[in-house]
Amino acid sequence: MNYDELVNTTMEVGYLLLSNGAEIYRVEDSMRRIFRAYGVETGDVFVIPTCIFATVETGQGKPITGFKRLYTRVTNLDKVERANDLCRVVCYKKPDFQTVREEVRSIDQRPAYGFWTQVAAYALIAFSFTLFYSGSFADACCALVCGAAVRLVIDFMGRFSTNSFFMNIAASCVAATLALLAVQFGFGANTDKIIIGALMNLVPGIVITSFMRDVIAGDLIAGLIRFVESLLVATAIAIGAGVALLAPRLIWGV
Amino acid sequence: MEAYLPCLYAFIACVAFCLVFNMRGKLIFFTSLGGAIGWFVYLLLSPLQNDIVQFFLATVVITLYSEIMARIHRVPVTGYLLIALLPMVPGGGIYYSMEYCIAGNTEMFLETGLHTLGIAGALALGILLVSSLVRLWHACGDRTEPHA
Secondary structure, three states: OOHHHHHHHHHHHHHHHHHOOOOHHHHHHHHHHHHHHOOOOOOEEEEEOOEEEEEEEOOOOOEEEEEEEOOOOOOOHHHHHHHHHHHHHHHHHOOOHHHHHHHHHHHHOOOOOOHHHHHHHHHHHHHHHHHHOOOOHHHHHHHHHHHHHHHHHHHHHHOOOOOHHHHHHHHHHHHHHHHHHHHHOOOOOOHHHHHHHHHOOOOOHHHHHHHHHHHHOOOHHHHHHHHHHHHHHHHHHHHHHHHHHHHHHHHHOO | OHHHHHHHHHHHHHHHHHHHOOOOOOHHHHHHHHHHHHHHHHHHOHHHOOHHHHHHHHHHHHHHHHHHHHHHHOOOHHHHHHHHOHHHOOHHHHHHHHHHHHHOOHHHHHHHHHHHHHHHHHHHHHHHHHHHHHHHHHHHOOOOOOOO
């Protein structure tokens, strides 16, 4: 049994799961199962949203440890689903490590929806949430533009690899400014409904649910990290929109 | 009928979120249906006159739906739960709290802010309850089955 290969391959599977938005317990559980499938009962794993640690003990009692640091996490449910399937297959069939790695690589290269599809999706989210929060149809059409702008700003800021706090401030500020302008020029009627619709793109709903699931599963550190993350995003959204709302009041005293 | 139109909007919003989070195939329909069902339950319970309880019960229904669908389709429950719960997230509450805050209306800011926190807590409690029950059920049953 090649223990180095085992640790490396398992880390790759864990990294694939975690970096695409799987919950902590799912990553830990999958990695442990893979260790056990290859006959290593002493494999231990510790995962938090920013790191993966894994240790196995060789037949001679020598520990082998792997460590991987994650800098960016995205939510790509298609990849999570495939990676989960891969884990099942690995546990049943126990293929050699080379095959597993090739499979990991092919999952990693699966296509995501294109950039303009995403822009359209952001616009659609803003559109439907404006209607959802009882805005008028005209408001929803303004929100279409604001939602698309949010995606464009995120993409633009992402090119300078700024932190996500500043990115959220900028995106929510732009969305709120556009909403104010739209109402000022008479395209929409309710500024608040348009802004809420556009900002639903940024609201950390994803983080809130996954942080609860982490806490339930007993991964308290991971839960804390995500909780702080969601607080930061919510603050950033409030600051961005607040600046946009406050600026005209201060300048023109509207 | 008019009153239940938001369910349709929630459905459309969930479809769009599925695109953002790169979900594929027939799962898009079933996940979005979860979001619509959740809001339908919320509206159905409106005679209760207590929106925190409404949010809690709607979350319970969504989480149950997600756990069941994930087992039927043999996919991780992650995607179902993440997306179907998004329409429940109190985006409006966050926005109005902020607006009261910058308007200097401290009383309304505190009231809206605490109410928003209450809704978030109701969501969390709903997920906690169902997920814990599902885990309990799992622990009593077959231990070798991987996580759905």
